[in-house]
Amino acid sequence: MNYKIKSRIWIEADNNVFLGEGRVRLLKAIDANGSLSKAAKSLEMSYKKAWTLLDAVNKSATKPVVITSVGGKNGGGAKLTPYGKSLIIAFDTINKGCWKYLDKHLDKINSI
Numbered sequence: 001m002n003y004k005i006k007s008r009i010w011i012e013a014d015n016n017v018f019l020g021e022g023r024v025r026l027l028k029a030i031d032a033n034g035s036l037s038k039a040a041k042s043l044e045m046s047y048k049k050a051w052t053l054l055d056a057v058n059k060s061a062t063k064p065v066v067i068t069s070v071g072g073k074n075g076g077g078a079k080l081t082p083y084g085k086s087l088i089i090a091f092d093t094i095n096k097g098c099w100k101y102l103d104k105h106l107d108k109i110n111s112i
Contacts, residue, residue: 003109005102013060023053024091036078
């Protein structure tokens with residue numbers, strides 16, 4: 001039998017979720033699509049849910065994570081700040097490190 005560990009991590013600020021896998025996926029989608037509505041659509045998420053998640057991230061952050069511009073003739077947009085991009089990198093690094101640690105220790109059980 002080969003066992004697997006299932007785990008999810010998130011980072012909290014004042015007992016509220018700041019970053020987790022879903023929020024980081026949303027930030028990556030905003031970066032790739034240049035707008036919150038396109039990012040939400042690409043993730044098959046409602047605009048309202050995406051806006052709520054993004055608002056929670058921005059409110060918990062020490063600096064702006066995403067800068068938005070209001071729609072108009074050319075449409076609005078959303079762009080990650082350098083701080084927002086660094087948060088993605090930091091979260092991914094933490095997450096990968098966590099999985100490596102868990103996999104390493106799971107090998108002890110799988111080898112019994």
